[in-house]
Amino acid sequence: xxxxxxxxxxxxxxxxxxxxxxxxxxxxxxxxxxxxxxxxxxxxxxxxxxxxxxxxxxxxxxxxxxxxxxxxxxxxxxxxxxxxxxxxxxxxxxxxxxxxxxxxxxxxxxxxxxxxxxxxxxxxxxxxxxxxxxxxxxxxxxxxxxxxxxxxxxxxxxxxxxxxxxxxxxxxxxxxxxxxxxxxxxxxxxxxxxxxxxxxxxxxxxxxxxxxxxxxxxxxxxxxxxxxxxxxxxxxxxxxxxxxxxxxxxxxxxxxxxxxxxxxxxxxxxxxxxxxxxxxxxxxxxxxxxxxxxxxxxxxxxxxxxxxxxxxxxxxxxxxxxxxxxxxxxxxxxxxxxxxxxxxxxxxxxxxxxxxxxxxxxxxx
Numbered sequence: 577x578x579x580x581x582x583x584x585x586x587x588x589x590x591x592x593x594x595x596x597x598x599x600x601x602x603x604x605x606x607x608x609x610x611x612x613x614x615x616x617x618x619x620x621x622x623x624x625x626x627x628x629x630x631x632x633x634x635x636x637x638x639x640x641x642x643x644x645x646x647x648x649x650x651x652x653x654x655x656x657x658x659x660x661x662x663x664x665x666x667x668x669x670x671x672x673x674x675x676x677x678x679x680x681x682x683x684x685x686x687x688x689x690x691x692x693x694x695x696x697x698x699x700x701x702x703x704x705x706x707x708x709x710x711x712x713x714x715x716x717x718x719x720x721x722x723x724x725x726x727x728x729x730x731x732x733x734x735x736x737x738x739x740x741x742x743x744x745x746x747x748x749x750x751x752x753x754x755x756x757x758x759x760x761x762x763x764x765x766x767x768x769x770x771x772x773x774x775x776x777x778x779x780x781x782x783x784x785x786x787x788x789x790x791x792x793x794x795x796x797x798x799x800x801x802x803x804x805x806x807x808x809x810x811x812x813x814x815x816x817x818x819x820x821x822x823x824x825x826x827x828x829x830x831x832x833x834x835x836x837x838x839x840x841x842x843x844x845x846x847x848x849x850x851x852x853x854x855x856x857x858x859x860x861x862x863x864x865x866x867x868x869x870x871x872x873x874x875x876x877x878x879x880x881x882x883x884x885x886x887x888x889x890x891x892x893x894x895x896x897x898x899x900x901x902x903x904x905x906x907x908x909x910x911x912x913x914x915x916x917x918x919x920x921x922x923x924x925x926x927x928x929x930x931x932x933x934x935x936x937x938x939x940x941x
Contacts, residue, residue, distance in 0.1 A: 589884040600790035604783040630789035631851040636886035638843035644881030647816035652741030654868035660845025665765035667708035720841030749863030764859025879928030
């Protein structure tokens with residue numbers, strides 16, 4: 577009943593979720609059940625690409641939750657996304673066992689090359705999925721808790737918060753590039769074989785991951801929708817619109833912002849964990865500050881403060897990126913920058929705002 581009430585009061589979100597559910601049903605059927613010469617056949621590449629888009633949509637959702645509703649602009653969510661990805665990558669690497677190039681039963685190939693003698697302590701337990709899943713949530717959540725507590729307690733806001741979050745992800749990128757970290761250095765983690773005993777190269781596994789990503793996106797949206805429509809959500813919006821007045825009204829502003837920031841970080845980590853087995857690699861490049869900036873562009877392009885607009889923006893911008901990087905890769909960054917400027921100047925409410933404007937005109941006529 578609660579889910580039904582949330583959806584009925586959110587027509588745009590209901591439409592977007594309906595399309596996500598439809599895609600989760602139709603795409604696997606068209607990939608598994610139809611012959612390759614059928615005009616409706618969906619290729620393995622398309623399944624993987626759409627799976628990435630679903631993960632990016634969940635990531636955009638986490639950014640919109642704190643930026644659109646709490647006014648917290650984070651340019652470091654790529655850090656939480658990447659940490660979740662590394663958590664999943666460590667689990668997948670432990671599943672390789674002695675099937676690596678060097679055939680070591682415990683050490684990964686890059687550890688053998690670097691003459692490591694024993695498995696580092698922080699790799700212990702990642703051979704168990706439940707432990708890896710716990711770490712995927714716990715480590716980014718703890719980082720967000722500590723970082724957010726220090727920042728919000730010091731009342732760091734606006735552009736200053738954006739800068740220090742970007743510095744955080746840049747520092748992590750530099751750290752993960754070091755071979756001494758024991759996480760693959762520049763090459764990262766790759767050459768995965770299986771997940772939960774299922775072959776990652778099998779079409780059924782790929783489609784299973786695709787469906788899991790769609791389910792995670794739907795559940796993530798419902799959780800975010802519940803938060804922003806609750807009493808806590810109203811306080812968060814009040815903080816965004818008038819933080820000083822909300823504080824003087826007796827609310828502990830720092831705690832509200834911290835809780836939301838931690839939840840958003842964990843949501844981003846889940847997106848990263850689902851992303852890695854579908855692309856087959858995770859490396860320090862995912863920490864790049866440019867990636868975090870792109871996430872903000874997704875949300876701005878789709879429609880900040882709408883949740884479902886973040887999903888629309890993630891799909892639209894990443895589809896454009898796929899198209900332009902194929903036909904004109906050297907101009908993509910210029911196009912991305914121009915897109916952000918045009919959306920800011922001409923479409924402050926993004927794609928969703930533009931569609932809403934046309935819908936209202938149609939209703940009046």
